[in-house]
Amino acid sequence: MDNDYVLNLDDILRTIASAEVVRFRFGLLDKRLLIDNRCNELEGPLVKLVDRAGSSEESFRNLKRLRPRFPLPDKMTAIWWPKYVSTLRSTGVWEAIVSRIADAGFADAVRQSEDALRELLRMEREEIRNAITGVGFQTIWPRPVR
Secondary structure, three states, X not given: OOOOOOOOHHHHHHHHXXXXXXXXXXXXXXXXXXXXXXXXXXXXXXXXXXOOOOOHHHHHHHHHHHOOOOOOOOOOEEEEEOOOOOHHHHOOHHHHHHHHHHHOOOHHHHHHHHHHHHHHHHHHXXXXXXXXXXXXXXXXXXXXXX
């Protein structure tokens, strides 16, 4: 999976550094990584795994429900991540995410980030295991009947 796609890391890193709200979409997972960098004196940035939305309008409604103290942003940037979750670290993308979150000064948000990454890694391992064992997947090469 990782060798088939070329990413423009410079664009991704620029987006992480500048965007208010970013959603990462992953090839194997239904969950999205939502990063809302907005904060105020009471509430820090948000890093959370969220369900896939059916439309951009639904994404905005869900964000408003999660962050009622903040106005809706002008836009949410979606980043398609067709590689393994672990490559977020090896490419420096994860470091950029955590660095931006940490710069806001809210330790809970940094912990949220690490919790979200651990959960993404766990879900990806489970999905790969399910694909190998056939749980929830249909093979195109069925086993011969004996």
